[in-house]
Amino acid sequence: MHLTRDIIENTQDTFRDTLGIVTDEGKRKFVYPKKPKGRLHKARVVFSVFLLAILFITPFIKLSGHPFMMFNIVERKFILFGLAFGPHDFYLFVLATISFVVFIILFTVVFGRVFCGWVCPQTVFLEMVFRKIEFWIEGDYLRQKLLNDSKWTAKKISKKLVKWSVFFALSVFIANTLLAWIIGTDELYKIISEPVSMHPGGFIAMLLFSAGFYFIFAWFREYACVYVCPYGRLQSVLLDQNSIVIAYDNIRGEPRGKIKKAEVRTLGDCIDCKECIAVCPTGIDIRNGTQLECVNCTACIDACDNIMDKINKPSGLIKYASFNNVKDKTKFKLTPRITGYLVILTVLIAVLGILLYNRNPIDFMILRTPGMLYQEQPGGILSNLYSLKLTNKTFDEVPLQLRLENLQGEIKIIGSDINLEPNAVSETKFLVMLPKQKVNNVNTPIEIGIYTNGEKFQTFKSNFLGPANQN
Secondary structure (H helix, E strand, O other), X not given: OOOOOOOOOOOOOHHHOOOOOEOOOOOEOOOOOOOOOOHHHHHHHHHHHHHHHHHHHHHHOEEOXXXXXXXXXXXXXXXXXXXXXXXXXXXXXXXXXXXXXXXXXXXXXXXOOHHHHHOOHHHHHHHHHHHHHHHHHHOOHHHHHHHHHOOOOHHHHHHHHHHHHHHHHHHHHHHHHHHHHHHOHHHHHHHHHOOHHHOHHHHHHHHHHHHHHHHHHHHHOHHHHHHHOHHHHXXXXXXXXXXXXXXXXXXXXXXOOOOOOOOOOOOOOOOOOOXXXXXXXXXXXXXXXXXXXXXXXXXXXXXXHHHHHHOOOOOOOEEEEXXXXXXXXXXXXXXHHHXXXXXXXXXXXXXXXXXXXXXXXXXXXXXXXXXXXXXXXXXXXEEEEEEEEEEEOOOOOEEEEEEEOOOOOEEEEEOOOEEEOOOXXXXXXXXXXXXXXXXXXXXXXXXXXXXXXXXXXXXXXEEEEOOOOOO
């Protein structure tokens, strides 16, 4: 979708056949964006600080000695808001993943790539951390370009070494934080403080993560968004003419042209200053319309608004808007497509919420062993063999006791007592033993109480299989 298609005259459409970060020879064209400033950039800085605080503080928050959040993919152990989840909760993860995908689709349909510009870790780290350090050490975009094009002098070497050292230190810090999210701060501290020989896997993971982050933020940069990120490709499928994107108001801005003194202006509001191009971190011209490389960072909006203020024109020549908003000069409205996604997402979230609310800390399943009849025991006792499968979803070891509730009899655990390990699954077998005179039917209803620390947790109802014609 291009906002200016068949509207802007005398403009070559070469941008559709090339990328702004690749030369005609197919080599990389390094982008030197101008330092952004403006109201939206200030808002993004505040929001990024908030996101970074969550990222770096959350792994150190604990509840009852356990991490508040942890995503141990290797061991399939997850902690969300202090609640433990494991392989036994796979159905919840499937439903949560589907809900997240639908949310991304809905969000993209309505707001385009706002996620990329405001929330994506790649953009937050690159634009709000690494790029700002680069501005601080090497100066604004023109100074950076001059420095990179100059010969290797002592000044250039010192600046590059300082920058690369700071970048690598930050990459190590980010890598350690990521590991803290995966394995927890306690395990991370062991990897850091104990000899490498005791944690070779953790040390290698830390090095790989550090090297990966350094490579991405020091060199790869916008290539990650343009070439690697699948979300950029996904947006071209999901966006339509009602999706809100970073849009250039071509109706108001065209035909563009420079300002001349003492001239009665008959052209559009765009004075072709190219400030929107100068600040773009992916090197595109937003006036050509929505493009794959655009990450919705809003730098072009701030740059254009600053120019509009200087020439006494209203802001909003580049703004958040849809194709139809610009063309018809209308505001955002709910479409059947958006409504459909919204309904699906609401249903999924409701189902997920109900399942989480009704999720028991301990799940159990009791089955009479199939294929086995009753057994006669000494002293006129009949017994049935049962299987008990238990899932402990808590961080604590849980001792369990089984008691017959409605009949006089005995439950005999085969093996040791039932002690559930934290966040584990266990299986045991037990015998229900009843006096023969109490078994009057083929199927005698029984109730088994499940107790933990003397308190009843739940009651299970089943049938005791006995001989026929006991009367």
